[in-house]
Amino acid sequence: MVRTGAIDRRQFLRAAGIGFVAALSPQKLYALERSEAVYASGFRAPDGTYGIATASIRGEVIDRILLPARAHGLAYCPVSGRGVAFARRPGTFAMIFDPAGRQEPVVIHTPEGRHYYGHGHFSPDGRLLYASENDFDGNRGMIGLYDATDGFRRIGEFEAQGIGTHDMTVSDDGRFLVIANGGIETHPDFGRTKLNLDHMQPSLVLLDAKTGSVVQRHTLPDNLSQLSTRHLDIDANGRIWFACQYEGPRQDLPPLAGSFAPGEDLRFLSLPEETTVRLANYVGAIAINRRDRLVGLTSPKGGTAVILNADTGAVLAEETVPDAAGVSAAPDGIAVTSYDGTLAGTRSRLAWDQHLVRLA
Numbered sequence: 001m002v003r004t005g006a007i008d009r010r011q012f013l014r015a016a017g018i019g020f021v022a023a024l025s026p027q028k029l030y031a032l033e034r035s036e037a038v039y040a041s042g043f044r045a046p047d048g049t050y051g052i053a054t055a056s057i058r059g060e061v062i063d064r065i066l067l068p069a070r071a072h073g074l075a076y077c078p079v080s081g082r083g084v085a086f087a088r089r090p091g092t093f094a095m096i097f098d099p100a101g102r103q104e105p106v107v108i109h110t111p112e113g114r115h116y117y118g119h120g121h122f123s124p125d126g127r128l129l130y131a132s133e134n135d136f137d138g139n140r141g142m143i144g145l146y147d148a149t150d151g152f153r154r155i156g157e158f159e160a161q162g163i164g165t166h167d168m169t170v171s172d173d174g175r176f177l178v179i180a181n182g183g184i185e186t187h188p189d190f191g192r193t194k195l196n197l198d199h200m201q202p203s204l205v206l207l208d209a210k211t212g213s214v215v216q217r218h219t220l221p222d223n224l225s226q227l228s229t230r231h232l233d234i235d236a237n238g239r240i241w242f243a244c245q246y247e248g249p250r251q252d253l254p255p256l257a258g259s260f261a262p263g264e265d266l267r268f269l270s271l272p273e274e275t276t277v278r279l280a281n282y283v284g285a286i287a288i289n290r291r292d293r294l295v296g297l298t299s300p301k302g303g304t305a306v307i308l309n310a311d312t313g314a315v316l317a318e319e320t321v322p323d324a325a326g327v328s329a330a331p332d333g334i335a336v337t338s339y340d341g342t343l344a345g346t347r348s349r350l351a352w353d354q355h356l357v358r359l360a
Contacts, residue, residue, distance in 0.1 A: 141165025
């Protein structure tokens with residue numbers, strides 16, 4: 001990783017307060033005090049239990065919270081200091097947690113006929129939580145709206161204008177919801193089985209965050225109809241980056257990532273063939289380092305982490321990371337976790353899950 005220098009640890013310690021710090025063991029306190037960044041990720045423990053853990057940039061586990069089942073993606077609100085872990089599809093719970101330990105966790109559930117797709121995001125002012133959901137009998141993606149100022153009470157929903165709605169985020173100014181509709185039909189009666197691989201409908205959508213009306217909708221061309229649009233991040237210029245997972249023949253080499261801005265068409269990255277091969281037609285996570293203008297991609301199937309120049313799309317680095325999973329901005333570039341328990345090269349007894357979020 002390339003070293004830069006923002007020290008989130010000081011912000012985290014100020015937010016946590018003396019009670020949280022006093023409860024840490026000397027070893028964990030030492031790990032926190034010398035860490036330049038703090039992260040959170042879902043995990044599976046050796047005894048088979050699931051939870052969320054906070055960890056230092058060096059991979060040292062600082063604290064953990066148990067979950068009722070496996071989580072997938074996480075969101076963090078810098079305004080309130082709270083995070084959310086969303087259940088893995090077709091789970092129906094989300095846990096709101098305070099990584100600094102000032103407030104007890106809150107568990108919320110989807111209404112009947114819905115399940116979470118594993119992702120969501122806070123509005124910039126911290127007042128709303130948006131969550132990607134499946135109306136499985138209606139076969140349509142939805143964005144659930146939750147009032148973060150009132151116990152995360154569900155106050156409404158918007159249609160996501162697609163199916164297989166997966167990741168979603170919010171523009172920095174709060175005007176737009178950005179949605180990756182993976183295009184894959186699923187139903188909890190069939191577990192995690194993908195029901196329409198021969199007629200998928202992937203799309204990328206911008207909604208007006210106030211009204212839910214469509215601002216922009218990109219459907220993928222027919223020759224890429226099996227390219228599931230899955231994960232998103234936004235760079236400092238407001239450009240939206242997306243990463244994909246291909247459900248077509250293994251020998252195909254489709255583009256696996258790209259970007260667009262409001263009012264623009266999609267631009268797919270033209271990666272070197274050897275990089276595309278290493279990614280094994282599957283990008284499991286994407287993250288932007290805004291300061292260093294970097295894009296990080298991970299592929300658990302390919303056992304690879306790739307770092308790109310966000311301005312040119314050029315490959316800056318490729319690293320073999322068996323079971324590469326989560327990816328997030330680091331003080332020095334890009335931090336990567338793996339399903340076998342590594343973070344920044346440090347092995348933990350916890351098996352990290354697919355996504356990693358940096359806590360400010």
